[in-house]
Amino acid sequence: MLHIIKIKGTDKIPDFVQIRDNKLSLIAYFRVDHIAKGLKKNNIIDEQGKLTEYIQSLPFGKIFKFNENE
Numbered sequence: 001m002l003h004i005i006k007i008k009g010t011d012k013i014p015d016f017v018q019i020r021d022n023k024l025s026l027i028a029y030f031r032v033d034h035i036a037k038g039l040k041k042n043n044i045i046d047e048q049g050k051l052t053e054y055i056q057s058l059p060f061g062k063i064f065k066f067n068e069n070e
Helices: 032-041 050-057
Strands: 002-007 016-020 026-031 063-066
């Protein structure tokens, strides 16, 4: 299970995504407009694109749980 937080940026700072594990340790941090590149760089496999779609649909500022099996 992954915990995903989508963070709204400002005029000078872009929007970001944090992905954390079950213990809420940070495992990935990347820009929202570079989701595929960020996942690949952090060795997170998203073959079917479910995680990418999920991140794009999330509102900003809340923590969401993502379970690949659901």
